[in-house]
Structures are given as structure tokens and as C-alpha cells.
Amino acid sequence: MTHDPGSRGPSLRLVGKGESGGADQTASAARDIDWSILMARAQEGDRAAYRRLLQEITPYLRSLAARRHRDPGDVEDSVQDVLLTVHSIRQTYDPTRPFAPWLVAIANRRFIDRLRRQGRTRNREVPLTAEHETFCEPAANLEERPDGRELEGMVSHLPPAQQKAVRLLKLKELSLKEAAAMSGMSITSLKVNTHRALKSLRKMLLDRSEP
Amino acid sequence: MIKTPDLIASLAANATPVRRLRPPVMRAACWLLLAAVVLTLLAVNQGVRPDLVQRLQEPAFAVSMTAALLTGVLAAIAAFLVSLPDRSRLWALLPVPALMLWLSNVGYQCLTQWVAIGPEGMSFGEAARCFATLVLTGLPLSLAMLVMLRYAAPLRPTAATFMGSLAVAAITATALSLFHVIDATVMILMWNFGTAALFVGLAGLFGRRMFRWVAPRTLYARD
Structure with a gap:
């Protein structure tokens, strides 16, 4: 009994090599x-x-x-x-x-x-990639606002203190406290500078659009 | 997401006994029997057209009608064969010779008798009655075909609907020429081609949706 499988195994394999197609067919x-x-x-x-x-x-x-x-x-x-x-x-x-x-x-x-x-x-459908994420940094999203470029140009004409105040408070929409902590200016001076900045911006933009 | 062994276990637990479908030719014969019953009922109700016997002696009419009937029979057989997964898709070509004969005959009649139509060739009342026949024949046959072919929904919905609607259209066209005096050429063309186009078009538009409606339930649960 112990001999049988050993002697039959190799001979089966030999036959299998020669007629693998036929064997496969009968098996299937x-x-x-x-x-x-x-x-x-x-x-x-x-x-x-x-x-x-x-x-x-x-x-x-x-x-x-x-x-x-x-x-x-x-x-x-x-x-x-x-x-x-x-x-x-x-x-x-x-x-x-x-x-x-x-x-x-x-x-x-x-x-x-x-x-x-x-x-x-x-x-x-298009899978979302990292490029489709939005950022709170205004520079990343400027293209989406129609007049963004123009406004940016106007803001850069303002005096530095007013520029800083309007950028922090209006463009980035920070609170007075956060803006004060970030810029080192006092809350009062931020308010004053923002007020002046808006006034002169309004004037500049109106001037430009009226004629 | 269910694991495959779990799925197998739940399917095996749901393995209720099912009745095997009868051979496709037999099922086609059942459907054709229904068609015969519908046509007989209509004949009893509406009466066969008065000049049927004379008209049947004209070769053109007889050939066209036989071809339409043959198209219906062959298309029904093809529909039931194509609806099974292990039959060749080429069975869909079975009704093609009869269909060619039918359509070419209708076209030939139109060419040769084009002059024969006058303004009095068609009347509105006749057209309305034709339409009634069309609906009365087409509707029950389409519904029966749809239910009988529901197992084709996951396999070859397009081929099966196409064959099924061709069978319905051909039988309906036969019914129309049995019951109505529509030999004015434009009418022949309109009713024969129109019926065929109507049923095949409707099947193309709504076939898949209707199939989903009657399809075996487990299939679309996961979509």
C-alpha cells in the first residue's frame, strides 16, 4: 500500500505532461x-x-x-x-x-x-485632487473674484498702516483682537486706519468709475 | 460590503425550489397561442374585412401577409431563444429573411401602385378603428411578452426587447390587414412600417425600464 502511491505518482505526472490538454478536458x-x-x-x-x-x-x-x-x-x-x-x-x-x-x-x-x-x-466625474481644495489665504482665491485684481492694485496705493489694517480686517476678515495681535497695532489705531483706508478707497474707485 | 462567503450562505439559505422554464420553442408556442386567441376575439368582435377572400387570392397581398405572420412567429421564437444565457446571440437573425420579404413586398406594392391612391383612399374613421385594433392587439401581447421575457433583463435586454417587439409588431400588422381595408398604398406603408417602428421604438425607449420593473427582485437591490 505504501508503495502504490509512490510508484503511481511519477508515472501519472509523465502521462500528464504528454496529454495535459486531454486530461484538462476530461477534468473540466x-x-x-x-x-x-x-x-x-x-x-x-x-x-x-x-x-x-x-x-x-x-x-x-x-x-x-x-x-x-x-x-x-x-x-x-x-x-x-x-x-x-x-x-x-x-x-x-x-x-x-x-x-x-x-x-x-x-x-x-x-x-x-x-x-x-x-x-x-x-x-x-473627476476625482478631487489636492489642487481642488480652497485656501483662506486671499492670494490663492483672488482669481475667483471679478474685481479682485483691481482692488488689490488700489489697496497697494494706500499708506502702509492703512494697507495693513484693511488687509487684515477686511480682506482676511480677522477680528479686531486677532488683527491687533498679528500687526502689533492698537485696536483704536486699527479702527482709525481702516476707516481712513475705506474712505480713500471709496474715493479712488468712485473717481475712476464716474468719468 | 458583504463578504463573498456570507453572500453564498445567505443565497443558499434563500434557495427555494424553482420551476424550470419550459423549452424556448414551447414558450414561443404559448405566446403565439395567446396571439391567436387575441386575433380570434378581435375577429369575432370587429368582423373580418369584407373582401378578405378575394384579396387573399392576389399574390402580392397573400405574400405580404404570410411574410408578416412568419416574421411574427420567427421573431417570437428568436426572442425566447435569445433571452436564455447559453443560446447564441445569432438566433436574433432568425426572423431576418421573413422580415426582408415582408418589408420588400410592402415597398414593392408602394412603388407599383403609387398612383392608385386618391384623396378618398383614407378616411379618418377607418384610421381611428385601425388604431383601436393596434392597441387592442399590441398591448396584451406586449405585456405578456414582457413578463415572459423577464429573465432576460440581466442578460441581453436590448436583443430580447428588439425581438419581442418585432414579434408584436408583425402580429399587429397582420391583424390590421386582416380587419381593415387599408390597401391604399400610403396606408399600407404607414400602418406596416409605422407599427413596426412604433413598437420597436417604444421598446428601445422604455424596454429597459419596464424590464427593471418586472425583473427578479434581488438583482437591482445593490445597484
């Missing part, structure tokens, strides 16, 4: 018959047979799906899609016909559907 034919029987029993309500069938076809489906999808998540999702489809249309299987073509036809439909859906999504 036997597997197909197994699956047909399991599916026929599942159609009659045999849960154990159905569970065994689904467990056996899952690795096969995974290998089929891996040819179509690169992302492992997609592979698993499409395998589950196929399993759900098989479940919902298990009436359409005719046990007198081979099982594998039936399964592969369903699987291919599901894989192609998923690829198409992904293609449509890719055409319609």
Missing part, C-alpha cells in the same frame, strides 16, 4: 457534469447542493473576473454580482445542457456591465 467535463447535477438539485430546493455549487464556482468566477478587472475590489464585486444574477435567474438553467457555458455567459454580461458603468463614471 467531469466538473461540468458535477455542477449540472448540483444545479439541478438546487433548482429543486436542495440548499446543501446549492451552497456547494456556489462555493465551487466562486474561485472559477474569480479567475474569469481577474481577466477583465485589475482592481481586486472590482473582481470581488463582480463575482458577487454574478452570484446574485445566477441566484435570480436559476430557473433559466436547463439541466440537459452543459452548465459552464450558461455560467460564463452570465458572468461575461456582468463583467461587461461593470466595465461600461465604470467607463461612464470616468467620463462624467
Whole structure:
């Protein structure tokens, strides 16, 4: 008994090398018959047979799906899609016909559907990248405001103290306290400078737009 | 995201016994039987057109009608075959020869008898009755086809709807030429091509949505 497997192993392997195609074919034919029987029993309500069938076809489906999808998540999702489809249309299987073509036809439909859906999504949607984030720094967002450039030009004509006050309080929208801490000016002088700055800005902008 | 083994377990737990579908040709025969019943009822109700026997002796009319009927039968068979996953998609070509014969015959009649139509060739009352026949034939047949083909929804919805609507259209066109005097050429063209285009177009627009509506429930739950 101990001899038998040892002596048969190598000879089997030799035969297998020579006729691997034929051996594969008989193996897959036997597997197909197994699956047909399991599916026929599942159609009659045999849960154990159905569970065994689904467990056996899952690795096969995974290998089929891996040819179509690169992302492992997609592979698993499409395998589950196929399993759900098989479940919902298990009436359409005719046990007198081979099982594998039936399964592969369903699987291919599901894989192609998923690829198409992904293609449509890719055409319609753009993933957000770091560049699409917005910043509170006014320099980053200036382009979005229509008159931003012009206003910036006007502000730079003001005296330095007024410039600082208007930038901190109005453009960056800081509170008086924060602005005072940041600039080292007192709250009163910030208020005065802002008031003057706005007055002269108003004058400059009105002058420019009136004539 | 559910794990695949869990999914298998829950599917296996839901494995209630199902009734296998009958062979596609048999199901097509059932549908055609329904079509025959509808046509008979209409014939009893509306009465066959008075000159049917004479007209059937004219080769052009007979060929056109036979071809339409044949298109309906073949398209029905093709629809049920295409709706199964393991049958070749090429079955969709089955009704093509009959369809060609039908359409070319209608076109030929139009070419040769173009002059024959006068202003009195069509009347509004006749057109309205034609429309009634169209709806009475087309509606029950379409609904029956839709329900019978629901398992095709996850597989080849387009091919199956196309074949199904072609079958309905051909049967309806046959019904129209059985019951109504519509031999004025433009009327033939309008009703034959119009019916076909109407059903195929409606199927193209709403087929997928209708399929979703009757499709097996588990399918679209996750979309």
C-alpha cells in the first residue's frame, strides 16, 4: 500500500505532461457534469447542493473576473454580482445542457456591465485632487473674484498702516483682537486706519468709475 | 460590503425550489397561442374585412401577409431563444429573411401602385378603428411578452426587447390587414412600417425600464 502511491505518482505526472490538454478536458467535463447535477438539485430546493455549487464556482468566477478587472475590489464585486444574477435567474438553467457555458455567459454580461458603468463614471466625474481644495489665504482665491485684481492694485496705493489694517480686517476678515495681535497695532489705531483706508478707497474707485 | 462567503450562505439559505422554464420553442408556442386567441376575439368582435377572400387570392397581398405572420412567429421564437444565457446571440437573425420579404413586398406594392391612391383612399374613421385594433392587439401581447421575457433583463435586454417587439409588431400588422381595408398604398406603408417602428421604438425607449420593473427582485437591490 505504501508503495502504490509512490510508484503511481511519477508515472501519472509523465502521462500528464504528454496529454495535459486531454486530461484538462476530461477534468473540466467531469466538473461540468458535477455542477449540472448540483444545479439541478438546487433548482429543486436542495440548499446543501446549492451552497456547494456556489462555493465551487466562486474561485472559477474569480479567475474569469481577474481577466477583465485589475482592481481586486472590482473582481470581488463582480463575482458577487454574478452570484446574485445566477441566484435570480436559476430557473433559466436547463439541466440537459452543459452548465459552464450558461455560467460564463452570465458572468461575461456582468463583467461587461461593470466595465461600461465604470467607463461612464470616468467620463462624467473627476476625482478631487489636492489642487481642488480652497485656501483662506486671499492670494490663492483672488482669481475667483471679478474685481479682485483691481482692488488689490488700489489697496497697494494706500499708506502702509492703512494697507495693513484693511488687509487684515477686511480682506482676511480677522477680528479686531486677532488683527491687533498679528500687526502689533492698537485696536483704536486699527479702527482709525481702516476707516481712513475705506474712505480713500471709496474715493479712488468712485473717481475712476464716474468719468 | 458583504463578504463573498456570507453572500453564498445567505443565497443558499434563500434557495427555494424553482420551476424550470419550459423549452424556448414551447414558450414561443404559448405566446403565439395567446396571439391567436387575441386575433380570434378581435375577429369575432370587429368582423373580418369584407373582401378578405378575394384579396387573399392576389399574390402580392397573400405574400405580404404570410411574410408578416412568419416574421411574427420567427421573431417570437428568436426572442425566447435569445433571452436564455447559453443560446447564441445569432438566433436574433432568425426572423431576418421573413422580415426582408415582408418589408420588400410592402415597398414593392408602394412603388407599383403609387398612383392608385386618391384623396378618398383614407378616411379618418377607418384610421381611428385601425388604431383601436393596434392597441387592442399590441398591448396584451406586449405585456405578456414582457413578463415572459423577464429573465432576460440581466442578460441581453436590448436583443430580447428588439425581438419581442418585432414579434408584436408583425402580429399587429397582420391583424390590421386582416380587419381593415387599408390597401391604399400610403396606408399600407404607414400602418406596416409605422407599427413596426412604433413598437420597436417604444421598446428601445422604455424596454429597459419596464424590464427593471418586472425583473427578479434581488438583482437591482445593490445597484
